[in-house]
Amino acid sequence: MSTTEPLLRMEGITKIFSGHTALAGVDLTLERGEVHALVGENGAGKSTLIKIMTGAYTRDGGQVFLEGRPVEFASPEDAQEAGVVAVYQEVNLLAYRTVAENIFLGREPRRFGLIDWKRMNAAAGEILQRLGLEIDPRATLGSLNIALRQMIAIARGVSFGAKVVVLDEPTSSLTEHEVSILYDVIRRLKAEGAAVVYISHRFDELYAVCDRVTILRDGRLVGTRPLAGLEKLDLVCLMLGKQREELRQGTTAFGRHAGEAEESGRESAADEAPLLRAAGLTRGRKLNGVTVEARRGEIVGMAGLLGSGRTETARVIFGADKAEAGEIYLDGERINPRAPGDAIAAGLAFLSEDRKAEGIIPELSVRENLTLAALPTLSSMGIVSRARQSEIVERYMKRLGIKAASADQKIRELSGGNQQKVLLARWLCKHPKFLILDEPTRGIDIGAKGEIQALVNELAESGLGVLMISSELEELVEGSSRVIVLRDGQRVGELRGAEITQDAIIHAMAEGSATGDGEASADDKATATDSSAAPSADER
């Protein structure tokens, strides 16, 4: 075995899922004693690559070499035997068994055919010590907190003599202290000559522990760089596929540069009280004092990388998740939505990001899906008026150009774009005051995309307030009159009018600081305690 050969080398990895190319010729090399970051936005192919590396998927093209020898892993067990181990966010261990049993599950040391508990506990203790963990191997796994369970999963990998350890979003549910324990374990693995693949959306962590970074985008390899010396801004550009110099513009149906077009109008509107004001929203490590304001007729964009707290902000405002702190005003009135029903009654609407998981009711028709949120107003004594329902369904199918064989066609049979229009209509027929859109045009065809963008524009012009979360910078630049930028659950910048450029958004995503909002949220917290007893919006 030559020592110049990298520990693990993946070459030209290709994976196709029923006609859709998830990975196209991706390379990855891992050196001994290296912590290697793997980054990319949604659909970049990170998890597919990891699953191929660890034997959960078989590849459709390319080769994998472990210590110079070509390998074929038929299953995760296969990969584990060879020393390639993945530790996932949700730990797959047995909560009711002891730490030692979990570490040696399936390979318990035996004596006369029975488990040799003494030897197993001793060996487990040894591994834990090597990782610098003070855990009793005889403790029940369920008695440990989530961070320590993750460490046990790593210890299990180490017990296989793991050479490559993949950590997928390892810190997403850890506290600061627990993160430092994890870092310590990573450093020990590195010192022992193992390679660690580190997947995370938190830049601070990448720069803290990783040596090199591989960037994927839309199933393709963008590049591998040493992290030292790589500017955050360049990293964001690579992830999003933007050149720092030449940034394209003018591809969306917002049809104008909103920033410029509304420059004059906004000056007068500046005095007007905001339609929606959410201040100091806090929820665990996901949201840390985020403040959002939007006026009538304004489209406020919200930018940020995956995991920056965009969707969390929307869900908290809509009452789908509980905020630990913060307050929300709609039209000058304090609202305290405990459930989406409260927010809807107050005049909010929320088009969620994941159509399939959180939007459509697959077995129900277009008609029923469209009127789902409006049923209370369409029925008397609990009986739905079919005539009024049909009238609304017809009107909105025509207005939004929803293409379906009939209103009675099941929604799951429609294309993504048409499904999205039905979901948008679900909210518009409620005549909301404020509309929150989370990735309104993701995964839909160009035609429907333009129509939805034009519609949103029209709605805002008619006086609706809109908060638009989007990963598409063009959409934000051309659609919004202001853009709020989030990173790691904090508001790190706000751009207005002519300042809104793709370049500026990327800058803020990468380098913006959270200082500007500090005073504002401190004020908000002070007032929050005074009015926290305010009643929630009435239920219907």
Place this chain on the structure above:
Amino acid sequence: MVDATRANPATHNGVLARLAALGPTYGALVALVLLFVGNCLFTTNFNDVNNFKNILVEVTPKMLVAVGMTLVIATGGIDLSVGSVMAVASALVATNLDSGLGVAVLIAMLAATAVGTVNGALISGFRIQPIIVTLGMLIAGRGAAQLMNSGKLIPFTDPTFEYLGKGMVGPLPLVGGVPVQVLVMLAVVALGIFVVRATAFGRYVIAVGGNEAAAHLAGIKVHRTKISVYALSALLAGLAGLIETSRLGASDAAKVGLNIELDAIAAVVVGGTPLTGGRATVVGTFIGALIMQIITTSFNMRGIPFSWGLVLKAAIILIAVYIQRPKVA
């Protein structure tokens, strides 16, 4: 995939389309017609009004329970406790008849609904699996009912109450007297169809079973909906318990409603409501329950051992589930 519809548009027009959309229910209807016609032709004495009435009387408790079960299953849940709820209602009505029929019936129905509400609260509020919660209630309910009856058969004489299970309405033209309980059953089935088709609640039930997260975000009160279906299921089981008790003229807490949950689940599945939830057809359940009952009755009439009927039922359940299996896109 750009725009347009994924399915062949031709299948969404006209009568064929409607039948195709009914899918499994349509298949069940064909099976029911074949069974019925076949028996009329080849089973002696089957084609007789009194036999039809007998079939409907036999199916009544199962049908009542199955209507409630349809809603529970549509939310993605299951209710194993229905038989024991019948026993509880039976024991309570028999032991409280001294205080007056109205009081006894009220106590029995309230207790049944309370059991269902507890089921729903545990399932929805504490996120315990429906099968576990209602299995616990199946065991506890049967035990409680037997305790109330002190482990004995409690006979009673109350002509008004016995009218529910033994009374006849009519004679009507063509069919003669119709058992009261059959009319009650048909009314409940009609109400069930109405609830699923025409009410907001019916849509909430299907929405919660079809996509709970989406239903929640659309402002639907998911907890309330789930608790309601279990309460309703228990209420209907309580009614079935009263009818059985009235028919027997005694409360037998050890036997009433025994294993009825299995018959009800089978009727629901054969009728075309998938166990995964998100869809509900009370018409299908009605058909499914009739299929099962006709098999039992006709095998009985032909002197074929009951065990063979069970084998055929099992085969029909498997076929129904096979037709409904999720299609891989």
